[in-house]
Amino acid sequence: MKTERLLAITMILLEKKQISASQLAERLEVSVRTIYRDIHSLSEAGIPVTSSPGVNGGIQIMDNYKIDKHFFTSTDLTSLLIALEGFSNNVSPIQLNQTFEKVKTLIPIASLDEIKFKTNQIAIDLTPWTSNHTLQPSLEIAKSGMDQDRLLRFNYEDNHGRKTVRIVEPYRLVLKEISWYLQAFCTEKTDFRIFKISRMTNLELLSATFTPREFHPAPLGKQPFYGKDFTTTMLKVTPKIKEQLVDKFGQLTLFPSDDPEKFIVAFPFMEDEFGYNLFLGFGNQCECLAPPHVRAELKRRIENVLALYQTP
Template identity: 40%
Template sequence: MKVDRLVSIIMILLDRERIGAQELADLFEVSPRTIYRDIDAINMAGIPVCSTSGVGGGFEIMQKYKMDKKVFSTADLSAILMGLSSLTGMIRGNELVNALAKVKSFIPADRAKDIELKVNQIHIDLSPWMGNRNIGPYLESIKTALHESKLLSFEYVAHHGNKTARTVEPYQLVLKSSHWYMQGYCHKRNDFRLFRLSRMSNLQIQEEFFTPRDYQKPQLDFADTLETIQTRIKIRIHKSVMDRMLDYCAYENFLPDGEEHYIVSFPFIENEYYYDILLSFGDKCECLEPPHIREEMKRRIQDIAAVYES
């Protein structure tokens, strides 16, 4: 469903009293069925569109709900522009650029300067500082496959470096914690999977179409689960890495230990990911307790040292 088409339909309904489904379909070069889905989406967004059948019938915004450009407050337009601007910076495409231009057309001249000031107060840049340069092109390919309901094929690197060939029906792009993922139905696993784009290679759009199936969106909020499985361990860090440590725990968990160090109550799960976090701080971080985690840290450090000794 294209963002710019929905915005355009709303603008047409604002300017015209009534318009038929076939006329809208011809205008946007889609099927009447697609137009009906778009109207449903507009209704779900809170803009009541009613339909009239017969000669001269069509869609119209309910007369008691006449919306004009003033319905958008300065805060509303600023929020919409910030969201669209952040997406156009990472996901290229005419539909987002057109949607951005059309939303700007709602801005009255006497509020343009104020809205521009508020939009510029927050800048959202989703592009990475460094890393896999395939992410941008892959986003474009997945977006195209989503729009056209086409299969995707790629090689995927899973745990322990295992690489497998996958054929997937794409259903959703997800940005989580600065990483892009794709939710799709994997033909190899016969189930829905969440794939991290940075682990993909040789991504190709297939000519084969697929019929979208019912699916549940992936669970992305694990706050409650983490509360039950995380434990607190005591670590001692040098002040030089405090800024990095704040990415993992709040300032309230830091207790000064002399002039150069802090004792930190660190949320920890006994798996590779969390051990790697502690090891990434090098000699600026020491696990004090519990004893078995401290011993495991010593063993891993000795294994690292053995690699260099050999």
């Protein structure tokens, strides 16, 4: 965090020419004493930062110390700002504000209005429809572990209901669709593992540190759907379900239906738990017409669910 803050201060000084320590402290949400320590660190690193006392004084950087702002095009800067805005609900406000400050200082004054207009044309909202109030604190703890090379301990329940206590070296956070995952080295298994954040409880940051080892990011979950073997199914669906299928899998082939309020679509179906649960989740808004063995398996599963509610 200190390294990011030092860079943010440098970029602000390059843009503002002169600014008071109290203004810097307010913008970066730290104390004035921390700002003065940071200024001292910048001076020791060879960056020509000076400060002057008095009402009209402040902190400034020498005019001949410049970073080329033309390295990024307007399109580059627009893309960066849109991406940052999309993650605004998943990153700590302090960290995000510092990153915004760095990017904004790269925008030429003549391009400010153009980039603001383009940035407002696209909005990325990655927040789920329902809220998990424990998610953000867990992400912050995991991020602190990665930043400080400190071990994490948590209770974990896998997808089979097995409960364990894990101590791990955190290396990477991954957002997959609506779920967050932690890629870490498990001290119990002495190997890298992937943990779903929502399955963690009692997550804590330990005082013990670790020496980062060589880390190679692993693929998360299943391989991409496309390119695999699948079964072509014929489905009769409502407009709502057709829209959901198109959103998730792309445009589908449509066929005439005897019901004017429904569609018949050819759908590439994976014959596994994910595929069958997907169909069953559509309820009475989706009927599998073919092939016969998929229709029979769906009927069997529906009967098993019905039996649960028929038992006294």
